[in-house]
Amino acid sequence: MRVFQPTRKALFALFVYIIIPSYAILLTMFNYPDLSKSRFIEIMKWIILIGVVLIIISQVQVRYERGSIKRYLMNVAYVVASLLWLLALFGGKPYIQQYWGEYEFRIVVWKILLIALAVAALNVLYFTLEYAVYRSTDAAGVVKKSVNPRGVRLLRTNPLK
Amino acid sequence: MTPRGLSILRAFVMGANIVLAALAFINLYTLTSGAIKVYVPTEEDIRLIFTEEGPTLVTNFTVVNRGFYDIYDVRIDAELRDAKGRCIMEYHRHGIRIPAGSVKNYRVLIPVKLDFDDARALILGDTTYTATVRIEALYMWGLSRFVLDESLEYTWRSLKEEFLSWLKNLTLGELLDLITNVEAVGDVLPGVLKNVEGLGFNLSFTLNSNSSLPLTTQLTLYYRGEVFLDITFTCDRYGVWEVYTSEGVIS
Numbered sequence: 001m002r003v004f005q006p007t008r009k010a011l012f013a014l015f016v017y018i019i020i021p022s023y024a025i026l027l028t029m030f031n032y033p034d035l036s037k038s039r040f041i042e043i044m045k046w047i048i049l050i051g052v053v054l055i056i057i058s059q060v061q062v063r064y065e066r067g068s069i070k071r072y073l074m075n076v077a078y079v080v081a082s083l084l085w086l087l088a089l090f091g092g093k094p095y096i097q098q099y100w101g102e103y104e105f106r107i108v109v110w111k112i113l114l115i116a117l118a119v120a121a122l123n124v125l126y127f128t129l130e131y132a133v134y135r136s137t138d139a140a141g142v143v144k145k146s147v148n149p150r151g152v153r154l155l156r157t158n159p160l161k
Numbered sequence: 162m163t164p165r166g167l168s169i170l171r172a173f174v175m176g177a178n179i180v181l182a183a184l185a186f187i188n189l190y191t192l193t194s195g196a197i198k199v200y201v202p203t204e205e206d207i208r209l210i211f212t213e214e215g216p217t218l219v220t221n222f223t224v225v226n227r228g229f230y231d232i233y234d235v236r237i238d239a240e241l242r243d244a245k246g247r248c249i250m251e252y253h254r255h256g257i258r259i260p261a262g263s264v265k266n267y268r269v270l271i272p273v274k275l276d277f278d279d280a281r282a283l284i285l286g287d288t289t290y291t292a293t294v295r296i297e298a299l300y301m302w303g304l305s306r307f308v309l310d311e312s313l314e315y316t317w318r319s320l321k322e323e324f325l326s327w328l329k330n331l332t333l334g335e336l337l338d339l340i341t342n343v344e345a346v347g348d349v350l351p352g353v354l355k356n357v358e359g360l361g362f363n364l365s366f367t368l369n370s371n372s373s374l375p376l377t378t379q380l381t382l383y384y385r386g387e388v389f390l391d392i393t394f395t396c397d398r399y400g401v402w403e404v405y406t407s408e409g410v411i412s
Contacts, residue, residue, distance in 0.1 A: 016182075024186070024190065028190065086185060089185065089189065090189075095308075096189070103201070103309060103311055104309075104310075104311070105199075105307065105308065105309045106307075106308040106309075106310075107188075107305050107306070107307055107308070108305065108306040108307075108308060109188065109304070109305050111303065111304045111305070112181075112184055112185060112188060112304050112305065115181060115184065115304075116181055116185070119174075119177045119178060119181045122173075122174050122177055123174055123178070125170075126167075126170050126171060126174045129162050129167055129170065130167060130171075132162070133162055133163075133164060133167050
């Protein structure tokens with residue numbers, strides 16, 4: 001029987017994207033009853049949903065070696081999902097709309113979203129470079145094996161004959 | 162790129178991710194948890210003062226900053242319209258800074274565009290005002306902006322109504338005390354007429370010789386040394402109240 005073992009990255013995603021924010025939202029929701037509960041619940045629904053996607057990506061991506069196109073695509077998907085997660089945390093708009101009792105107020109956060117976009121671009125750049133570096137290393141390894149006259153198969157078969 | 166260069170870039174990217182997470186959480190928690198609050202005036206906070214320059218509206222705004230950073234460039238823009246939709250008051254105040262952990266109360270005195278008849282109407286009749294208030298404030302190096310855009314309805318309770326309800330609740334003993342003790346009138350009346358400070362007043366009561374109804378109460382208001390308004394309140398032997406001015410019966 002195969003036991004499911006979560007990776008460290010998946011556990012990290014579980015804490016950072018689901019447990020800590022959900023706890024913070026619940027804490028705020030119950031400590032400040034004047035704020036709109038339905039708004040918080042809506043936000044929580046989305047961050048849990050996208051959080052689960054992030055956990056799945058974290059769990060699956062370790063199966064692929066660095067330098068493989070699948071790993072690279074998983075990393076990019078992780079960055080995009082993180083960005084969407086942040087947007088969900090802000091309520092899906094470049095401003096957070098909340099109600100304090102009867103008053104409605106907005107917190108305009110597009111500058112933070114802009115910074116998030118820049119950081120996401122930086123992450124994608126890193127993963128692209130990582131992909132390029134590891135792919136060329138692997139390619140070099142393959143070449144080395146192919147020119148080696150004493151390959152693994154040859155060594156195993158020769159002494160017996 | 163070399164693997165070493167990649168490691169350096171990785172550390173840099175990790176740092177950027179941590180900074181972004183901290184920014185997002187600090188901002189969100191501070192702003193949505195009510196660490197920053199703006200109290201706009203309620204009906205009880207609005208009063209009219211008759212100064213030498215003219216009727217002036219007195220109210221206050223309170224900004225509470227319990228966050229980690231200063232709130233700066235607070236902009237308050239308010240406009241008050243009467244029941245006919247006329248703008249009778251405008252207020253603009255920009256560039257206010259509220260340090261972290263402080264509570265600032267801004268007392269606001271705004272000249273009201275009211276002529277003599279409008280001011281008299283305010284004393285004699287209840288009305289509704291609509292205030293449009295826009296408050297903006299920058300937080301955390303301008304990364305987030307707090308915006309409150311509200312349209313508020315205020316019911317103005319006239320001096321006549323305030324005075325009449327006070328009069329109706331007086332017991333005979335209190336009334337007789339007020340009739341015999343002129344100083345008591347001076348002590349009580351400003352509290353009753355708190356909505357319209359600055360007006361001079363004179364109050365007289367007339368009861369039957371045997372201290373029974375009908376009661377006639379004459380309230381004279383003075384503004385800039387002249388008689389501004391004369392209001393007479395009568396209560397007949399059946400307890401029915403009537404209010405009238407020199408121009409006729411109001412209610």
